[in-house]
Amino acid sequence: MSTEKNQDRPADLSPAQRVDAWRRLSEEEFDLVVIGGGVTGAGAALDAATRGLRVALVEARDFASGTSSRSSKMFHGGLRYLEQLEFGLVREALRERELSLSLLAPHLVKPLPFLFPLTKRVWERPYMAAGLFLYDRMGGAKSVPGQRHVTRAGALRIAPGLKREALIGGIRYHDTVVDDARHTLTLARTAAQYGAVVRTSTQAVGFVKDGDRVIGVKVRDSESGATATVATQSVINAAGVWTDEVQKLSGQRGHFTVRASKGVHIVIPRDRIVSETAIILRTPTSVLFVIPWETHWIIGTTDTDWNLDLAHPAATRADIDFILTRVNEELVTQLTHDDIEGVYAGLRPLLAGEDESTSALSREHAVAVVTPGLISIAGGKYTTYRVMGADAVDAAAAFIPDRVGESVTDRVPLLGADGYFALINQCEHLGQQYGLHPYRVRRLLNRYGSLLDEVLTAAVDDPSLLRPLGAAPQYLRVEVAYAAASEGALHLEDVMARRTRIAIEYSHRGVDCAREAAELMAPILGWTDEQREWEIENYCARVAAEVASQRQPDDEAADALRVAAPEARREILEPVPAPE
The missing domain is CATH 3.50.50.60 (FAD/NAD(P)-binding domain)
Structure with a gap:
């Protein structure tokens, strides 16, 4: 290319x-x-x-x-911060959400309906209604609908995957979702x-x-x-x-x-939970989000102190068990470790405070x-x-x-925002033009916006680039080539974990398509055969270390396995050296 x-x-x-x-x-x-x-x-x-x-x-x-690649994938106002009386933060976040949804990045930030299951009689519905009324009035219901209350039967029609005894009713409201990376x-x-x-x-x-x-x-x-x-x-x-x-x-x-708080998410197939909407669940210290993510659900997050390697925070079996235990309290079909397609851990940079609970910082x-x-x-x-x-x-x-x-x-709209709404209305025509199914065109528009033409240009000379990746068919081969040619991807890891989300969306974590992707990147980045093979081996070693770390009982054991994996950027200094 x-x-x-x-x-x-x-x-x-x-x-x-x-x-x-x-x-x-x-x-x-x-x-x-x-x-x-x-x-x-x-x-x-x-x-x-x-x-x-x-x-x-x-x-x-x-x-x-x-x-910034390991969030809950939400571009939201922060409903729970109302309980912490952080009204200014919520108002500011809702204004920013509206800006991105309508003007700055409509190709990347998307409306997302939520169900909040009610579990307490008498006081919880008016309490949550008051909070959501504030949320809507502060700007939460401009481009999206405001809150709507439902009975238990209504909630179960929206989310049949929830146990009948797990709720007495529900409230439906809207927030937004984004591919953060x-x-x-x-x-x-x-x-x-x-x-x-x-x-x-x-x-x-x-x-x-x-x-x-x-x-x-x-x-x-x-x-x-x-x-x-x-x-x-x-x-x-x-x-x-x-x-x-x-x-x-x-x-x-x-x-x-700055204090680091670790948040862990798991990714499971979409058919494992039957629901029309995202779901928000309370935990003893925070909330758990169940977010639809194309053909998957993202479930998280945890909120625990982290004092180990900052570059590669590791999820443990205890983190994963916590998420599974909490979400299974609500679900008819119980999730197991075998259902998990991906796991990722990220660190929130919180301003250090006197309270020991990171969720309260x-x-x-x-x-x-x-x-x-x-x-x-x-x-x-x-x-x-x-x-x-x-x-x-x-x-x-x-x-x-x-x-x-x-x-x-x-x-200032972000790259790809201009013309996005018109192009979405032309998916069938664009599909005929490029020889792609309209579904595929829509998906590309929701990743690249009006840069779609630029992304697909390479396939004019090489139609094979319009084929899906063999082991990750949600993505076209041309997306890998474009990542290396125009999006600054320097390593296989950059493509698998951030330009695409293959590393968390497929149970093989990208290992099964590593060679195909590396062969697409190699001529663009000028890799020798030896460099290409090193990239493949390095990425597979990173995945093996992550998977092994996720079986460990505690942070120390998981961290030791994860940091032992080789760095893609071989000359990086870790930790940053102190001044002389």
Whole structure:
């Protein structure tokens, strides 16, 4: 597949663009460098670029490789935060949800009906009705319907998979669902489209200072080990659970610390639970979501403290058993370990507080000047990424000599959003044009939006790219090729875990299609036969370590197995070294 056509388009993160980005990082001076390619960092980079700033975004591994690919896949207002009286957070999140649903990313953020089963007589229905009334009035019922109450019989018609004795009635309401990894990638590509220099496998390993003032970032290529110094007026540390490590590089402690809370989800086939809607269930400390995800259900999450490896949080058998036990209390058909197709664990970067319960720590975000020229941002929730990015850039503006305008990202659709609604109405015509079933076209539009034509262009010269992957037929071969040519995928893991979600959607976790995908990526990325074989072996070793870790009884045993697997990025430094 040729990438020549794509090299002139800034948003296409091609191999050629990657080489040029390293040159630019080494030679140019920036107004702002953002460290961290999760949703907050990508959002900050887009915010800065659309204000006209010269901005660079660097990420040690891959876009969304930390927390931002391991969420509950919800772009939601946070109904349960009303109980914690965090009204401002809920109102803000609902505004952001509405923006993304209607304008910024309608191809990625989708409405999702929920059923809240009621289990207590007398008080629970009016209590939840009051909360949902607030939720709807704060903005939860603009583009989606408001709450609707149902009897037990009505609830069981909606979700026949629930036990009759598990509820006395229910309330139906709406929230939204998103492919978090694809959304974060799209943010980063949109930032590149507006002029940001965006580069993954680029690890911040130190700062350059003039007195106390940060004037540069030392970076290291996680693939080759090459180093460079990036000159800049200001830096935003948006490293999520690595926030404290990056702050240490400056020689300063920072004004807040970040605590990691582990959340585990399991993925099961769609036919194992009969329900028209998502389901939200209470746990002793939090809630459990049962989310429809194409031909699967995602069930989670747990909420436990984590003090081990930050890059590869491991799910244990105890985590999985907790989820199965809780959800089976409600289901007619009992789920077992044999039903599980995928498992993933992620870390929430919570602002450290005095309360020992991680579920009670605030999801509000904080921005602080660590030292002149260096700003840290942490906390918050996925849905409010845009506000977090804007707040961080506002703080960085104090160190940028030129006047910095106001944030405009509430009016900047993400790549693929423009024209999406019209294309959805043309699925049959597009299917005939490309020789694809309309269902397949709709699915592609919900992943790429109006970039559909660009994705499928490669298949004009090679029709075999329109075939599904042999062992992962939800995905076309062309999607793997496009990931390597235009979406910055550098390793097989990047494609299996984040450009697609094969790693969690198929029981083989991507092992059975690893060779086919690697053979598609190899000519685009210039891999030798030896490199291709190494990628396959490395990915299979990673999967084997994850599966083995999920059989362990505790965090320590699971972590030991997971961290023993080889890194795809062989030159990455773990942990980030402390300053001399």
